[in-house]
Amino acid sequence: MGLSVSRVGSAAQTKAMKKVAGKMRLELAQFRELxxxxxxxxxxxxxxxxxxARGExxxxxxxxxxxxxAPFEKAVVILYAALSGAMDNIPIPEAQSYASGLLDWLEKLHRDEILGAIRKSSDFTDEVEEKLKAAIKDYGISAKS
Structure with missing residues (x-):
């Protein structure tokens, strides 16, 4: 599958997805080259x-x-977790399980303040990013317990 995205496809993306996935295309291109x-x-x-490893x-x-x-707000959260480096130490075979667990955890504890905020505004604000960053850190701690 190619990496090109049509203008229509790009225009159809939410602000949140554009902000989070902006560098993903470059990272995947570098991965394929490497x-x-x-x-x-x-x-x-x-x-x-x-x-x-990041490309994989x-x-x-x-x-x-x-x-x-996947609902776009959940895709935004998982892409953020991967692109921010929060999932760098997760073995590839466990990546889907980690992502699923993170989403379930966010649904239970941070539904409105993170997932709901992204869904309602279609944006990924600095405030939501800070909350998500802290939640991902907390999830990592609780998952190890």
Whole structure:
């Protein structure tokens, strides 16, 4: 699948999705380029390994079941978690489970202040970002308990 997005597709995105997913296209392009390069080199520096791991993570979390599209506010939250580095230490096979657990946890404890705020305004404000950042940190602590 290509990385191009039509003008119509971009115009149809909410402000929240544009803000969160803005650098995702670049990260996925870098990942694909590095993944092709890795086939010829086994000695990778830590930065390259990190970019490859992030690309694998993004590829994994973008998968969704047929006929089960994620509500945009949930997609925004998961993309933010992945692109902010909050999921960098999650093993790829556990990424979907982590994302699902995070969303369930947010539904129970932060439905209105985070998910509801994104849904109602279609925006990802600095205030919502700070609340989400703190909630993701809290979830990581509670998940380890």
């Amino acid at each position: 993944a092709a390069f890795v086939q010829f080199s086994s000695d990778l520096d830590p930065d390259t390994k990190k970019k490859i 993570l993004l590829t994994e979390i973008l998968k969704q079941a047929d006929l089960e599209p």
